[in-house]
Amino acid sequence: MSHIIPTPLFEKTDETKRLFIKSLSLDERNVNGSVKDDFYDFIRKLELPVGNDVVVSFTHDFSLENEEYRLEVNEKITVYSSGEAGKVFALQTLKQLLFEYGRTIPFIAIKDKPKYKIRGFMLDVGRYFYPVDEVKLFIRKMSLHKLNFLHLHLTEDQGWRVEIYKYPLLTQIGSVRKKTNFNHRQHKGYYTKAQIKSIVKYAHDFGISVMPEFDIPGHSRSALACYNYLGCFERNLPVADHWGVKHDVLCAGKESTYEFVEDIVDELCELFPDKYFHIGGDEVPKHRWHLCPHCQAMMKKLGLNNEDELQCCFMNRINDYCAGKNKQAFMWSWDLKDDKLLSENLGFTKCGDINTGGRPFIDTSSKAYYIDLPYGYISLKDTANHKLYDGNCLGAEATLWTEYVPDMKKADKMTYPRLGAMCETVWRGENSYEQFHNKLDYYYSYLDKNRIGYSKLHFANPNRVLGFLQRLWFEKRQLTWEGLSNIFDDLKVKYIAKKNSNL
Numbered sequence: 001m002s003h004i005i006p007t008p009l010f011e012k013t014d015e016t017k018r019l020f021i022k023s024l025s026l027d028e029r030n031v032n033g034s035v036k037d038d039f040y041d042f043i044r045k046l047e048l049p050v051g052n053d054v055v056v057s058f059t060h061d062f063s064l065e066n067e068e069y070r071l072e073v074n075e076k077i078t079v080y081s082s083g084e085a086g087k088v089f090a091l092q093t094l095k096q097l098l099f100e101y102g103r104t105i106p107f108i109a110i111k112d113k114p115k116y117k118i119r120g121f122m123l124d125v126g127r128y129f130y131p132v133d134e135v136k137l138f139i140r141k142m143s144l145h146k147l148n149f150l151h152l153h154l155t156e157d158q159g160w161r162v163e164i165y166k167y168p169l170l171t172q173i174g175s176v177r178k179k180t181n182f183n184h185r186q187h188k189g190y191y192t193k194a195q196i197k198s199i200v201k202y203a204h205d206f207g208i209s210v211m212p213e214f215d216i217p218g219h220s221r222s223a224l225a226c227y228n229y230l231g232c233f234e235r236n237l238p239v240a241d242h243w244g245v246k247h248d249v250l251c252a253g254k255e256s257t258y259e260f261v262e263d264i265v266d267e268l269c270e271l272f273p274d275k276y277f278h279i280g281g282d283e284v285p286k287h288r289w290h291l292c293p294h295c296q297a298m299m300k301k302l303g304l305n306n307e308d309e310l311q312c313c314f315m316n317r318i319n320d321y322c323a324g325k326n327k328q329a330f331m332w333s334w335d336l337k338d339d340k341l342l343s344e345n346l347g348f349t350k351c352g353d354i355n356t357g358g359r360p361f362i363d364t365s366s367k368a369y370y371i372d373l374p375y376g377y378i379s380l381k382d383t384a385n386h387k388l389y390d391g392n393c394l395g396a397e398a399t400l401w402t403e404y405v406p407d408m409k410k411a412d413k414m415t416y417p418r419l420g421a422m423c424e425t426v427w428r429g430e431n432s433y434e435q436f437h438n439k440l441d442y443y444y445s446y447l448d449k450n451r452i453g454y455s456k457l458h459f460a461n462p463n464r465v466l467g468f469l470q471r472l473w474f475e476k477r478q479l480t481w482e483g484l485s486n487i488f489d490d491l492k493v494k495y496i497a498k499k500n501s502n503l
Contacts, residue, residue: 003442004096005420006146006427008112017107019073023051024098026091030058034205035088038140042095045449048103056094058087067148067207068113073097073105085207086113089146099446115429116388118362118395120149121419124372126156126215126222127243128402129175129189136202137408141415141452143206145423150203151278151397153213154191157221157240161190162212162271166263169226177239196271211330212272214264215280217250217314223260224248230257232292233496243403247285247486247493252314253294262321269325277322281315282332287490291497330362363388363396371418372401376470380460384421384433396426404474412453417443417460 066083069090160174175190286307368386425431
């Protein structure tokens with residue numbers, strides 16, 4: 001048996017017969033340019049010449065599902081698939097066979113398809129901006145792991161990262177912060193519409209759909225810094241330059257807020273043609289809403305008892321608008337209508353038992369798949385041993401929040417080898433640390449060949465002392481004055497609200 005990651009559904013090898021390869025190429029009539037370039041780039045790393053001694057052929061098989069494939073190596077190499085995704089995944093498997101066996105591959109028959117529909121990776125570009133070329137590199141790394149779902153977290157308190165024609169200040173002002181915590185260097189960046197289209201097309205070339213996240217009504221300081229009327233008290237605020245949850249959020253009581261949100265959804269839907277659309281919904285402090293006359297009037301109009309119910313109404317209204325655009329909304333651990341899709345953070349759910357109500361969800365467990373967290377919090381063992389729910393679970397997503405992941409080097413250290421363990425689980429539907437550990441040396445070597453950085457095993461499964469030091473480093477990095485800032489800001493807003501009520 002080979003060491004392919006993720007493990008194929010069926011594999012039969014005849015070690016007594018081998019295909020000798022002097023040079024290799026693809027039948028280029030059947031592969032797009034991005035996939036072809038990626039494949040040839042890899043075999044050059046193996047020092048295998050590109051040539052016509054063996055030509056990989058592609059056969060359309062209508063009996064296979066879109067992501068399903070068959071790969072046969074005998075006197076020739078043949079890929080069977082019905083869709084582009086199956087073709088891409090077959091070539092990823094072939095790359096691993098070439099890496100493992102070199103120019104003499106045993107006769108082998110593989111039939112393979114994934115257990116789960118969604119196998120995702122979230123990249124937070126709101127906290128730290130990653131250039132287009134690096135986003136495309138993330139896409140190639142996703143494809144290597146047979147993932148099919150890129151979630152781009154595009155808007156944050158600390159930065160707005162996508163061009164919106166109707167609201168130009170979002171990128172002129174909202175994409176720039178003066179500093180980051182105690183680091184006094186400016187940070188900026190955003191994607192033009194043309195760049196977003198380029199990213200989406202590139203992802204589609206690799207069988208990967210792309211979901212934008214427009215995080216509302218919280219995590220919106222970058223928007224409030226540009227258009228202060230979106231806030232409850234129309235204060236002039238800067239783009240946030242510290243991490244942490246901000247108390248200034250979009251006002252849920254003004255129709256102008258909903259007009260703004262719907263305009264953003266309209267422009268993003270033009271850029272992201274895939275089915276899903278993420279509308280955030282997490283970490284929404286209600287301090288401003290509790291004092292805001294607009295929000296209180298809206299609550300009275302709708303007959304609501306508290307601000308939590310106001311958030312439900314806000315999210316459902318935006319969800320319904322997305323549905324009118326033929327989008328299915330995702331959100332973080334909040335309460336949509338029972339028949340809507342939920343992106344569920346299992347570690348901090350507010351929805352009770354996620355298997356009730358019949359709502360589908362994606363497992364983004366903070367105890368296994370928050371891969372920005374130190375290994376002292378989430379070890380490789382934790383990720384590999386995590387079990388996915390059956391029933392309503394659509395799959396899983398590794399989430400790379402970037403408060404403390406400012407560049408690709410750090411991203412690789414945090415992502416690998418954990419992503420390898422997750423892809424085994426979400427492709428096969430089962431995994432354990434013992435099973436994954438048996439392939440770990442091979443996996444590390446394969447990452448090396450692909451020039452992907454990673455954390456070594458002693459760091460990914462830290463002992464007590466190292467785990468404590470990793471957690472201490474992380475907790476120390478989280479120290480800011482933001483808690484005091486929120487307290488002082490709350491006092492200012494209370495004063496403004498009281499003053500306005502006396503007018």
